[in-house]
Amino acid sequence: MLLLLPILAIATALPFAAIQQTPHPLPLEFSISRSFDTDSPFWNLEFFKKLSLKLLSKRYQSALLSNHNNVNYWLDIFLGPGNQKITVSLDTGLSDLWVYGPNVSSSSGGTFDPEAAGSTPLNESFSISYLDGTGAQGDFYKDDFSLLALKGLLKDFQFAVVDQAKFNGPGILGVSSREVETTANKYNNLPFALQKAGITERASYSLYLGSLAGSKGTIIFGGIDKNKYEGELVKYNIPGNDAALALNVVSSSISGNVYNQTTKYLLDSGTSWNLWPEELFQYTVQALNATEENGLYIVECNQPTDKFLEFNFGQNDVKVSYKNLLVEWNGKCLLGAQPGQNTFILGDVFLRSAYVYYDLSNRTISVAQFKDSSTSDIISF
Known part of the structure; x- marks a missing residue:
């Protein structure tokens, strides 16, 4: 059984000025949910011991960070020229953005159809596997990317659309280093894309999770x-x-x-x-x-x-x-x-x-x- 502590609304924006010509901080407020699966192997002490040994491999270090999320940070992103809203979970341990395609039956948070949107295919596959046996597979595309009301914030932003998934919850917006991207050809994920576009001074962000009883947190790209x-x-x-x-x-x-x-x-x-x-x-x-x-x-x-x-x-x-x-x-x-x-x-x-x-x-x-x-x-x- 999955317990949600608590059920929360989707992220809203903090007040901030419209995008300017000079780099400046970009703050976003997100909603926090904490959930616990009573059947999860993470309740077993032996699993913790095995997990710690597996983490000696760099391959598993990044995979760890989403496969047992009992804490989620929900926010909305917008993709394509139609500014289609998708809810994703912010993750500081992964680097790629992936969303569900239109044919994934178990999708949550919305789907995106790259063909209907006219997204540019990159002829590069996406695949990620997590330690609990979940994962997602699909392909990479480029298209417009926005946060909240900032339509057209980034042009030709790279992200993955999955057509196969064994995963609970919405897609993932990864904001870690480029070294843990799933591709051999590294690209500018969100923090680096914001820097390259001149929106933020650095590929950076600060994270404020609020109190235990709180339901909101804040990420500020390029500032504190x-x-x-x-x-x-x-x-x-x-x-x-x-x-x-x-x-x-x-x-x-x-x-x-x-x-x-x-x-x-x-x-x-x-x-x-x-x-x-x-x-x-x-x-x-x-x-x-x-x-x-x-x-x-x-x-x-x-x-x-x-x-x-x-x-x-x-x-x-x-x-x-x-x-x-x-x-x-x-x-x-x-x-x-x-x-x-x-x-x-x-x-x-x-x-x-x-x-x-x-x-x-x-x-x-x-x-x-x-x-x-x-x-x-x-x-x-």
């Missing part, structure tokens, strides 16, 4: 909102040559226990779950007095907001309250983490407490402590 974080927004290089969006955590601490080993984490906004080093995980289990039940770790729902798990990135910290470490499911509260092996993830449980700016042009990620604010001060960055 200074009112949505506190302290300094510190820039770090993406470690090594990895295609995935990742950061090194220098140390982590909870309830007086410190894990001092530098650890690389993938940033995955598409899942509540985290994969942590065994030692840090056990420190957290102890601090929250969690009890294991069929591979999951049950905790009391009434957790404090003034006690924290702290992640130190070298020049600043992000603190996650005990309350925000929880995932609510089926009348219980779970610790939103599992022990990993060699590859580790910071998911929605962490990212709700952080403000993150991804600069794909310069391969850097900037982080700061999240601040819950109803006001905005948006600037280019």
Whole structure:
């Protein structure tokens, strides 16, 4: 059974000026849904262990980020000269945009007919497979792409239309690096296309997920909102040559226990779950007095907001309250983490407490402590 927490409206636009001749930030508000499939293999501890080992392969690092989405960010895009509306799920772990074609029976969020629209075929196939056995196949096209009322925002934008799919939910709008595109011939996905068109200064975006109880978040292409974080927004290089969006955590601490080993984490906004080093995980289990039940770790729902798990990135910290470490499911509260092996993830449980700016042009990620604010001060960055 699929539980939706909550059922939400489709994304709306934040107020912003019409597209100008000079680069400027492009902010969009999206709706957030959190859902949990009780039959999912992700409820099984052994699956987490196998998953962590599979993630040692770069091939699986990008595929992970959409195959277990229990957190979705819904927004509308518009394709073709007719500005046809399609609902998609924003994904920071994938790079391609794919939508359903007219003949896919299981489609959700709308379909797009490239032949009827007169889209330009690229004679290049699209195929993506996820670790849970789902996936989609089709072909690449080019056509007009718009966000909300900005008709004709991008010309000759490349995207995939799928004619075969085994997938729950709408299509995917990927905004990760070009290195994880499914094609051998890399192209300008949305962040890079906005930069090339002169709409944004960089191929970049910031992500604000709001509070756990909130139903809205914001992505700002080419900019940040200074009112949505506190302290300094510190820039770090993406470690090594990895295609995935990742950061090194220098140390982590909870309830007086410190894990001092530098650890690389993938940033995955598409899942509540985290994969942590065994030692840090056990420190957290102890601090929250969690009890294991069929591979999951049950905790009391009434957790404090003034006690924290702290992640130190070298020049600043992000603190996650005990309350925000929880995932609510089926009348219980779970610790939103599992022990990993060699590859580790910071998911929605962490990212709700952080403000993150991804600069794909310069391969850097900037982080700061999240601040819950109803006001905005948006600037280019």
